[in-house]
């Protein structure tokens with residue numbers, strides 16, 4: 001089968017590569033640099049295992065769609081903050097670009113996450129401009145993507161999939177295409193249920209992270225350790241509390257719940273969960289303020305601007321809100337992230353970022369941070385404070401370690417460095 005995959009980002013590129021094992025695949029992206037890189041077999045972003053597969057794959061990339069049997073759309077669906085709705089401009093333009101190539105018997109499949117009803121109310125009317133009718137002349141289906149960044153390749157192949165077609169024939173044709181690489185089960189439904197299911201999954205996770213964050217704040221008040229408490233509670237056979245943290249980022253969980261609630265004012269728990277998670281950067285800053293309260297012109301160092309551990313993606317990262325809030329309160333902020341290259345603020349080397357700092361704030365739980373010798377690293381700091389929002393740092397007793405959700409003394413305890421520091425201590 002000839003397949004045209006539109007949008008070659010974190011989802012479209014691996015999907016195109018996996019499909020290309022059994023199909024003839026052309027990948028399309030509006031960004032010429034992305035297209036050029038893919039044709040040169042260079043990965044435009046980092047995702048484990050993908051560089052090797054791209055190297056071996058037979059896919060070609062282009063800036064414009066080509067005639068095909070199937071068109072699979074994997075373009076971004078960002079969140080329009082002003083109106084709290086899904087912004088479907090990329091989906092619209094991708095669908096428009098298919099219209100001149102759409103032929104009888106083709107199938108159009110949307111993978112992008114959209115609000116319920118978008119396939120019928122937005123995609124179908126645009127595709128009708130071709131003169132063809134969905135369900136009569138061409139097939140239309142939604143197959144939401146559920147793979148998790150950091151383990152995309154494995155999850156794309158082994159996760160169960162949900163496919164909803166505009167009619168049974170569309171569902172079955174989409175199923176046949178995905179069965180060429182999906183090893184998990186493929187469950188079928190109608191097109192709007194498929195849209196709704198995807199949003200429910202991410203909303204479920206957002207609400208449960210909000211619960212963990214609220215419990216972390218309560219644990220501090222109760223003067224206990226939330227990480228120990230959660231691990232004990234999770235020994236219950238029907239309890240699985242998620243991890244607290246500095247807030248929810250990424251362009252899925254931090255935005256998809258709004259896609260579900262955009263057409264109603266009836267939602268309470270979903271909105272509250274969003275508010276709790278969005279308030280976490282400010283809560284983390286309140287802890288930093290206590291740790292640095294007697295320090296004049298404090299400098300803090302953010303470790304990790306990726307929205308979560310071990311990814312290079314900083315979209316909707318809680319680090320950005322934390323940094324902006326800290327700067328607005330007079331903190332000088334330096335940042336270090338060995339994985340991220342695209343970020344709207346300057347990133348420093350680890351040594352530069354830590355030099356003269358008063359507090360390191362761990363925002364992303366990169367594995368690399370778990371292995372660092374913070375005692376040694378802080379020898380070039382001004383004060384030896386670490387605020388760990390992810391429970392990844394172990395103290396060797398030579399620095400003040402405060403963890404989110406723990407009762408430890410939040411005031412800076414000055415512990416002399418192992419080696420003499422050349423820098424004057426100002427407080």
Ligand SMILES: NC(=O)c1ccc[n+]([C@@H]2O[C@H](COP(=O)([O-])OP(=O)(O)OC[C@H]3O[C@@H](n4cnc5c(N)ncnc54)[C@H](O)[C@@H]3O)[C@@H](O)[C@H]2O)c1
Nearest residue numbers: 007008009010011029030074075077090093094112113145
């Ligand atoms: N990243 C994930 O882990 C993930 C997981 C599940 C679902 N999703 C959903 O999948 C969709 C894609 O997400 P992503 O992370 O791959 O986005 P991305 O930003 O990494 O990639 C999208 C690509 O589409 C291209 N593009 C935009 N408009 C285009 C057009 N009209 N024609 C051709 N190319 C166009 C962009 O240049 C970009 O390279 C979104 O709806 C997202 O919510 C993402």
Ligand SMILES: CC(=O)N[C@@H]1[C@@H](OP(=O)(O)OP(=O)(O)OC[C@H]2O[C@@H](n3ccc(=O)[nH]c3=O)[C@H](O)[C@@H]2O)O[C@H](CO)[C@@H](O)[C@@H]1O
Nearest residue numbers: 146147148201202205242243245248249250252253307308
């Ligand atoms: C239902 C589900 O699993 N959906 C996944 C999700 O992928 P994701 O990478 O966005 O998801 P997470 O790993 O949950 O991270 C989100 C943010 O939440 C923080 N977090 C996480 C767990 C925790 O216990 N405590 C936290 O604080 C974390 O740091 C980060 O900021 O959406 C994709 C697109 O739709 C899906 O395809 C993919 O299946």
